[in-house]
Amino acid sequence: MNFSNTKIIAVDFDGTIVEDAYPKIGKPMLFAFETLKKLQEDGHRLILWTYRCGEKLDDAVAFCKDNGIHFYAVNHSFEDEEYTTDVSRKIHADLFIDDRNIGGFIGWGEVYQILTNQKPVIPQKKKGLFGFLK
Numbered sequence: 001m002n003f004s005n006t007k008i009i010a011v012d013f014d015g016t017i018v019e020d021a022y023p024k025i026g027k028p029m030l031f032a033f034e035t036l037k038k039l040q041e042d043g044h045r046l047i048l049w050t051y052r053c054g055e056k057l058d059d060a061v062a063f064c065k066d067n068g069i070h071f072y073a074v075n076h077s078f079e080d081e082e083y084t085t086d087v088s089r090k091i092h093a094d095l096f097i098d099d100r101n102i103g104g105f106i107g108w109g110e111v112y113q114i115l116t117n118q119k120p121v122i123p124q125k126k127k128g129l130f131g132f133l134k
Helices: 032-041 054-066 108-115
Strands: 008-011 045-048 095-097
Touching (some): 032 108
Parallel strands (some): 008 045, 008 095
């Protein structure tokens, strides 16, 4: 994979930016805000892509802003996108960072190393049937 160009990166909130304590806001994950800031400095556009809505979403956005992160868009493909029932809820992004992906969340240090090609992306061999049975 070549991640040398800037990307649009969709990032989950609960369990990814902060520890999962929904509906409350958990403690920041180790290196989350430092990594997100560095990704923005590198020119990547960040989208907050989360289950949260209404006041709970506002709280998450404010928490990120208080920690130095302003998102390109929140639960949309771009800032001024208007959602209608005629439009898919799937957003446009080059990458998605989420704790619910297969294999779980790998950590912000690993994420940054992969995105900056400092660490090769090598699939790990799984043991047993479908990788989870021994």
